[in-house]
Amino acid sequence: MSKGITSRKTDYSQWYNELVVKADLAEHSAVRGCMVIKPYGYAIWEKMQAALDKMFKDTGHSNAYFPLFIPKSFFSKEASHVEGFATECAVVTHYRLKNDGSGNIVVDEEAKLEEELIVRPTSETIIWNTYKGWIESYRDLPILVNQWANVVRWEMRTRLFLRTAEFLWQEGHTAHATREEAMEETARMLGVYADFAENWMALPVVRGRKTENERFAGALDTLCIEALMQDGKALQAGTSHFLGQNFAKAFDVKFTAKDGKLDYVWATSWGVSTRLMGALIMAHSDDQGLVLPPKLAPIQVVIVPIYKNEEERQTIGGLADTLIAELKSKGISVKYDDRDTHRPGFKFAEWELKGVPVRIAVGTRDMENGTVEIARRDTQTKETVSQAGLADRIEQLLETIQHTIYEKALGFRDANTVEVETYDEFKRVLDEQGGFVSAHWDGTVETEKLIKEETKATIRCIPLANKEEAGVCIRTGKPSTQRVLFARAY
């Protein structure tokens, strides 16, 4: 098959857009800003969901489901939250259509809602309004709940997975008796996200804290994981918020503590979304197509038989049956591609495009020699190996590939994380190579905004692993006690 994808070097953005569509991951829909996630893309998302869901449950969380709609007035209850979320949103104003008599379907003005409903952009308000009824005393705490849901934020400029009006995500919303416990939860869930990113997505991330300016609307503290894409731009891959008592106060959620005193409940929220699909694609893939880490690949191994006649096909089929059974018993997903409508070369290109980690080709000569040809998607290398012990070898190889993809991404990130001391150097690094730029900053929102205006770089985070270090702000020359991580970002 002809892939015809623009190369990353020619136009990284175009490469991404084409790859998402050609690899059958997603496409734009007839509805502005909303995407269709195609079966192959959704299969990757399902693998992400399954891994994350298990991690949430292993850390004591349960799933629940809250309404899609939020009454408009709820947004006004938390002052900073409304600024962040109630502006660009889908507003439901009516609950009926009617035939206007001449065959046109029109909105029935008699069915106007008394109060408009907002399609949830995030669910803190409706959930805290619900928690009010669930919480009376410390015995009802903690509440550790997660929701898998669709949300809508009316984005004017959309890109598949990275920025869409509707997207899929999970949002955890927890309620605690103490500040400390809520802060621990915030940190714990950031740890879960970092673990998932690194060990499942093979994506190295910097664990950090957002500046006040970049915080979630309504949070006292936002922790995040930040990843670097191949074009040198950063991507926020997950956030975990310490909300303090803001939402408990907005929705009047109090509890009786062990000592009998009444206090507001402490909250956290945390989420990752289908945006992670964008990160996965951009971090690892190449000009030939997707490169998927084996742990998230819907198909981990594809077997392509190469035959000239039905007899050869039968012989190879016999070997394949045995191998498939062995691989499946190891929990490895395998596809046997014996379509006779396509040539082997077409199939090779197709599975390469779709990022299948391991391809096994078997021809008649292989059958004579007791061998197969194994091709690795990540390194584009091939080798001929014995059929004996093949399933074990493949199992090990998948682990090796998972590890190699991570190491490659880590090497890239390390090579593209630079410490600078001056503003000139800062701007030069940003323009010439991009990446994370570690620099001193005077700690003010004004300087942060100024730097953003002048360079389009934002403070991605204050790394949690930061060491104290005296220095001067690259922009203002004022004193600073630590470096922060800047980048241009998605």
Added chain:
Amino acid sequence: MSKGITSRKTDYSQWYNELVVKADLAEHSAVRGCMVIKPYGYAIWEKMQAALDKMFKDTGHSNAYFPLFIPKSFFSKEASHVEGFATECAVVTHYRLKNDGSGNIVVDEEAKLEEELIVRPTSETIIWNTYKGWIESYRDLPILVNQWANVVRWEMRTRLFLRTAEFLWQEGHTAHATREEAMEETARMLGVYADFAENWMALPVVRGRKTENERFAGALDTLCIEALMQDGKALQAGTSHFLGQNFAKAFDVKFTAKDGKLDYVWATSWGVSTRLMGALIMAHSDDQGLVLPPKLAPIQVVIVPIYKNEEERQTIGGLADTLIAELKSKGISVKYDDRDTHRPGFKFAEWELKGVPVRIAVGTRDMENGTVEIARRDTQTKETVSQAGLADRIEQLLETIQHTIYEKALGFRDANTVEVETYDEFKRVLDEQGGFVSAHWDGTVETEKLIKEETKATIRCIPLANKEEAGVCIRTGKPSTQRVLFARAY
């Protein structure tokens, strides 16, 4: 704990409403008609989803995701579909709110959509608009796709799980090259639903065909499974529709057949929803609370230790640790309830309310005798058994319970399915015992509507297993060739 649930005999409807809330399954939200599915209720739904999802995949289907919103004009493209679905629905008209200057958040009239968007009540239209881009030739067929999603139908009278404005469901949408293949798919998926209802939900169902009047808006044929609740009312538990070429024609989806001819694509759609939660609850539960079939119970076994001091607690804890490990290795979910904030009697009542199939109580005398007490939720029976071989015994008991619950429901349904010959008998049976009433009908929509007006009974289905039988319509006396199944229904 005091349960205080109204008995079924006193007020079945009230019993249901109270049970759903008291068993922590779901509650009404601040948004009219929308429910909150609480963690315990959602855990049951997750088990349903997992079982169904596996069945869909085992029959060759993949999941995908399509937009929440559907442009208003899409509904006008399929004439009968618009009548059925575009009337009572949530209409998005604006995409921005603003602060009006005096602190009020109001709809920004400058952000009015050119074309209103409907929150999907079902996705045939947006999906067939998408399939147009996926299908060119017979090689692209069949498309076997399912979606797990939320949908909204603006219901004026809502009941938790049974009828809510927003609900969760799955909707399968398949595309085929021939009428026969699409009809086979329609039947296959009805079979999947019946299998799921009977073998997972322990719910006997009648497989049947809807009359023209009760068909899905836009379908040529609607197959369904119908179940009977304990109050003698029927509940439609799943539908599978043969859509013919209606949606392909509405959205101009043609394909080139093997012989080179261009033809419209054949379609099916099929769905089940969180309504199944209502069916599950109403079919099996009793005045003490939920009765859950073991295969769908989030907690299958609860162990309650009965101790007077820390030493006794430790001793029992040792036994519990071993038993829990054995049960978990068999894939049985078990909860050890050693809360010291509640007495054993409270715990017994709580787990009874929540429908945990098996309760094991262990006291000090049990430890001396090498026994435990096992209580079955479904039959409310208790027995004292040896600790030896306990895990195996429990495993078998769970299978027995699953079977017993099904048999009980089947016995109830059989006892409440009556053949009648006259309209007087028909009305008397409906009023005195309810249930399924099998009667002759003249096959016209007029008579069907007349019977509904006069008795509130609808034709639930024409059973697929029907035998031909000459008779006369109970209402009009006109000739009939087969009986159909009437009932008052949810």
